[in-house]
Amino acid sequence: MTDIPWSTGRWTHDPESVDEAGDSLIVTAREGSDAWRTTSYGFVHDTEHALLAPLAPDSAVEVSFRLDFAAQFDQAGVFLRVDDETWIKAGVEHSDGVDGLGAVVTRGVSDWSLAPVEGWSGRIVTVRASRSGDAVTVRARVEGTPGADDDWRLVRVAPLAPDAEVAAGPFCCAPTRSGLRVEFTAWRVTPADASLHPGD
Template identity: 65%
Template sequence: MTDTVVQPWSAGSWTTPPAEAVEDGPDLLVTAVEGSDAWRHTSYGFVHDDAHALLAPLDAAVEVTFDAGFDQQFDQAGLMLRVDAETWLKCGVEFSDGIPQLGAVVTLGRSDWSVAPVPDWAGRRVTVRASRDGDAVTVRARVDDEPSRLVRLAPFPPGATVLAGPYCAAPTRSGLTVRFTRWATGPADTALH
């Protein structure tokens, strides 16, 4: 991302405080509370709004980098954009069906979920990027220094005040600690592809 501004971890506020958040040099180690998640209604019938998201105001684009070193069902980390409890987007890597899955959940009253298996991303450094323009958010992701891939083009309310930043959750276990290595903001993408 050109014209990038790296955000200090102190720039954000937690939606729900994690069990622990500790700075380790330039990195942030976040330990999720067991049972934490973000989801609204669809298929499962429940509402969870206690994922650990460290958010600050978003103008255009945001990137979060983290280590995908987790291996328990529904362990997840990445990036969250949030307007309110019924309007948000989370994107990143979630461990599901025995492998890491690259995906996004878009919630506009009700949640949806799109995933693609990325078994070769296990234990590697992942960067997720969301770029907001007009009535849409474009989500891209990459592993290490490989090229970014398009994850999702999703509708999102134009003109709404949006907060964004790193997030993680551990719906099924205790002890998930995610290493976040970078949080940056910058201008919106100029092209979809």
């Protein structure tokens, strides 16, 4: 496991502000920032704040952040980008008053999956995206009681070309308000997961 310095990445779109506090990166999102293409809503939003660096095949990226959301569609996690129409964002999003763990996979148009995570607010969430073969596997966990909340949860398995040039790293968006501040506590690269299922 190798920590990635915050200075290594390049922003897709500059946040309102960026500050370092010890080992953490504090990012203030711009109001209206988001990433989405067409499906159901009919619009294309390409204004997310994603701090990206190259992600090689057969490797994984992990992003950790403190979950503290309050407004509709506040979101943070990990972003993987191939091009304007091929990207994945995965993490936690505040939707209809509830924090949900999920992913948006975009291949020309976006889809969205989300499942509620009770009791995660105020804690450190880690999202892991692992490239292996023709897929990326997204998992997440929250700091907590070992053997319970600390276990990795499978979030998504999505197609990703083995030879794709991918950049990945932390992201956040604030589609509906100003003042969202996200504390990112870690950005790491590791070897890809050995298998999709434990024990395989």
